[in-house]
Amino acid sequence: MNKLYGDVVLVVGASSGMGKAIAEALASEDYKVYGTSRKAEMPKEQDEIAAAQSGGFLKMLQLDVCSQESIERAVNFIKEKEGGIDILVNCPGFALAGSVEDTSFEEAFMEFNTNFFGIHRVCRSVLPVMREKSKGLIINISSTAGLIPVPFQSFYSASKFALEAMTEGMRSEVKPFGINVAMVEPGDTKTGFTNSRVFVKDSKDSAYKNVFDSSIERMIKDEQSGPPPVGVVKTVMRMINSSNPPVRVVVGPINKVLAFLKRVLPSRLVVYIVSKLYA
Numbered sequence: 001m002n003k004l005y006g007d008v009v010l011v012v013g014a015s016s017g018m019g020k021a022i023a024e025a026l027a028s029e030d031y032k033v034y035g036t037s038r039k040a041e042m043p044k045e046q047d048e049i050a051a052a053q054s055g056g057f058l059k060m061l062q063l064d065v066c067s068q069e070s071i072e073r074a075v076n077f078i079k080e081k082e083g084g085i086d087i088l089v090n091c092p093g094f095a096l097a098g099s100v101e102d103t104s105f106e107e108a109f110m111e112f113n114t115n116f117f118g119i120h121r122v123c124r125s126v127l128p129v130m131r132e133k134s135k136g137l138i139i140n141i142s143s144t145a146g147l148i149p150v151p152f153q154s155f156y157s158a159s160k161f162a163l164e165a166m167t168e169g170m171r172s173e174v175k176p177f178g179i180n181v182a183m184v185e186p187g188d189t190k191t192g193f194t195n196s197r198v199f200v201k202d203s204k205d206s207a208y209k210n211v212f213d214s215s216i217e218r219m220i221k222d223e224q225s226g227p228p229p230v231g232v233v234k235t236v237m238r239m240i241n242s243s244n245p246p247v248r249v250v251v252g253p254i255n256k257v258l259a260f261l262k263r264v265l266p267s268r269l270v271v272y273i274v275s276k277l278y279a
Contacts, residue, residue, distance in 0.1 A: 003031070004241060005137045005180075006086025010078060011035045012063060012122055017191035018141060019091030021229040022236050027058040029237070031087075034078050036063035065092045065118025068125075075125045084133050087240060088126045090119045091141045095156045095193065097216055098200030099208045107200050108155045115159035120166065127174065135178040139239055140167045141232070142248070144187045144255045148262055148270065151278050152208070152215045168247060182245040184235050187255035188219075188226035215278040227252065 009026050013019040014035025023035040040060040063074040078085055096103070096111040119140060130136030145153065146160030164183065171181035197216075206212060231251045239245040250259045262270055 003086075004243060005135060006084070006133075007031050008078065008082045008085055009033045009087040009089065010075075010085050010126065011089045011091060012065065012119075013037075013091035013093065014058075014060065015039070017091070017193055018186065018189065018229040018232050019089070021233050022089055022091065023058055025233045025237065026240075032082060033058045034061055034074070035059070036061050036074060038062070038064045063122075065122060066113050068121055071121050071125050075129065079129055085126055085129050086133075086136055088122065088130075088136070088138045089141070089236060090122060090139070092118050093141070093159075095153055095197045096200065097152055097156075097197050097212075097219075098203045099152055099206060099212065100154050102202040102206050102208065103155055103200045104202075107198075110198075111155045112159050112162070115156070116162045116166070119163060123170065127179070130179050131174075131177045133178075136180070137240065137245070138170075138174075138179065138181045139236055139245075140181070140183040142167070142183045142185045144185050144250060144258060146185060147250075147259055148274060150219070151275060152212050153219070164248075171247060180243075180245055182239050183248050184232055184239075184251060185248055185255070185259070186229070186232050186251045187258075188222040188252075189229050189232065190224055190226045191229055194220055194223045218278055 007030070009023075009031050011019055011023040011026070011033060014023040015037035019035065023033050027033045035058055037060055040062045061074045061077060062070060064070045075085065093115040094111075096107060098107070123138060126138070140163055142163050143156075143160045145157040146164045149157035149161070167181055167183045174181060203209070203212060235249050235251055239249070250256045261273075
């Protein structure tokens with residue numbers, strides 16, 4: 001199978017959820033996949049995991065997107081082993097739940113430090129490696145919350161809005177170096193994302209508690225009844241096989257409808273509809 005960009009892939013945030021599904025799918029297609037987790041240890045040769053029925057492999061590396069040192073250690077490890085990184089898939093992130101009023105600066109920064117600044121750190125470390133070969137592909141996993149903000153997940157939505165802007169700007173910046181940049185925008189998906197949601201400290205005694213509780217209950221229900229990350233995996237595979245992938249791809253028919261309505265309806269009507277969904 002011809003590998004358009006090359007066969008060395010770094011999947012950041014591959015210990016669970018979408019990242020894990022993407023890493024395993026790429027390994028099964030004979031890519032050399034390096035997944036990352038905050039809790040993994042830097043591997044020894046015997047830690048290499050052969051992908052089922054393929055010549056590919058998946059090797060887990062320790063990487064904390066909030067630590068520049070750990071990012072550089074992982075990137076240098078891959079560069080020494082493989083001579084470069086051809087494809088980067090950024091999947092780190094978590095959802096912070098709480099009203100804007102109840103969210104402290106420290107909590108808001110924690111959200112951005114992982115979902116936005118963490119991806120920025122990884123891109124800064126990988127881009128010089130890709131420029132050496134004058135080719136590469138970066139795929140950032142965003143969210144439909146990066147198009148349509150969700151109440152009581154305002155800072156999660158804001159981190160994804162920021163990621164969207166950075167991704168679009170970076171796409172233009174690195175194109176002359178033969179590097180493509182794209183993003184995937186999933187909606188409600190059944191993964192471990194739901195259980196990893198972090199609640200702001202002041203949400204328990206909040207003035208917003210009643211509507212907050214009902215909103216979170218609706219979010220959890222939608223996520224747990226959502227599809228598995230198969231659609232996201234297929235979208236990533238299509239991007240990897242495209243010489244000019246689209247800037248963004250919304251995953252899921254319902255999410256595509258919402259994205260369309262966002263473009264054609266007045267903003268206050270979109271906000272009203274979303275507020276009723278999570279009332």
